[in-house]
Amino acid sequence: MLPADNHVHSQWSWDTGPRASMLATCERAVAIGLPSVAFTEHLDYTVWAPDDPATALGLTGRRPDYHQPIDVEGYAASIAECRGRFPDLRVLSGVETGEPHLFAASVAAHLRAAPVDRVLGSLHSLELDGRLVGVNRMLTATGAKDTMRRYLAELVHMVESSDVFQVLAHVDYPRRSWPSGxxxxxxxxxxxxxxxxxxxxxxxxxAFEVNTTSPLASVDQVRxxxxxxxSAVSFGSDSHVPGTVGQRFDLAVAVVEAAGFRPGRDRFDFWRR
Structure with a gap:
């Protein structure tokens, strides 16, 4: 039996295209035998609150036409529709918080107004010359290995200074854009x-996420x-279109089992040591 997919995006994330569909993703999840999906839409900020740490650090804003806010009402209506149409599939609400340690006040305000079942923490950007810059650009601007070490150090800071998220997503996200040179x-x-x-x-x-859009973690890394x-491993496809929900979960399960983790208390739970 496949594990739950705890990292899925739909039409309510700013970086998905016309093929994204929460309903179609649920149909696909049922067809391949997933017990649950969590729609963890991107929660990113281009304008931040006065009491966000990003403000205190003097960071300047990102392009507002790029990172769009979540349509909370539309998203909630889609979740309700999917729960009604797919009663045998557990459909969780969620967000993927980008740089939650830098936007603590903004994230807290969003979650007070629109609480969810699952919160992921992600790091997609690093500071460069007073601005937040995507790590894909940093790899070539400041050197790949130096950027990777700085990225992992910033993850430690993020984990230690933000308790809002339950799962750390794609621990080595920069690998997706690793330069050939x-x-x-x-x-x-x-x-x-x-x-x-x-x-x-x-x-x-x-929980540590084994992300199957990223280059798949090795047994050594999970070990x-x-x-x-x-003590807990989460599986996430990071799917942005219906056809990739639950992708490569058979391989991910083999890796996680080889590293010493087993299914949890029920089929919806994280895997446990």
Whole structure:
């Protein structure tokens, strides 16, 4: 049996296109045998509150035409429709909070107004010359390996300074844009940095996501999480179109099992050590 997909996007995320559909994603999830999906739409900020840490740090804003806010009412109506039409599929509401440690006040205000079942924490950008810059651009601007080490160090800071999220998404997100000129990406080159992130996650009793859109984590990487005290693994396709929900979960399950984790209390639970 496949595990729950805890990282899915629909038409209510700003970076999805015309093929995105919450209903079609649920249809696909039922067809392939997923027990549950969590629609964790992007919660990103281009204008931040006066009491956000980003303001205190003097960071300047991102393009408002790029990161769009969630249509809370439309999203909630879609969730309700999917729950009605697919009673055998557990449909969770959620958000993927981008840089939650920098936008603590804004994230808290959103969640007070529109609470959800599942909150992911993500790091997509780093500071460069007083601005938040996507890590895909940073890889070439400041060097791939240096950027990766800085990224993982910032993840430690994010985990230790924000308790709003339950799951850390795509721990090595920059790998998706790894430059060909930087040589082959080797996880062991960054083992100590990964372990520092995993220690912080374990200290907060939070889950590590095996993301199947990213280059798939190795057994070694998941085992490092376990050795540093991590106790819960979440599976996430990071799907942005219906056809990729639950993608490569058979391979991800094999990796997670080989690292010493097993299904949790029920088919909806995280996997446990």
């Amino acid at each position: 930087a040589g082959r990406y080797t996880e062991s080159d960054f083992e100590e940095e990964y372990r520092a992130v995993f220690r912080a996650l374990a200290a907060g009793d939070r 490092w999480f376990r050795e540093e005290g991590g």
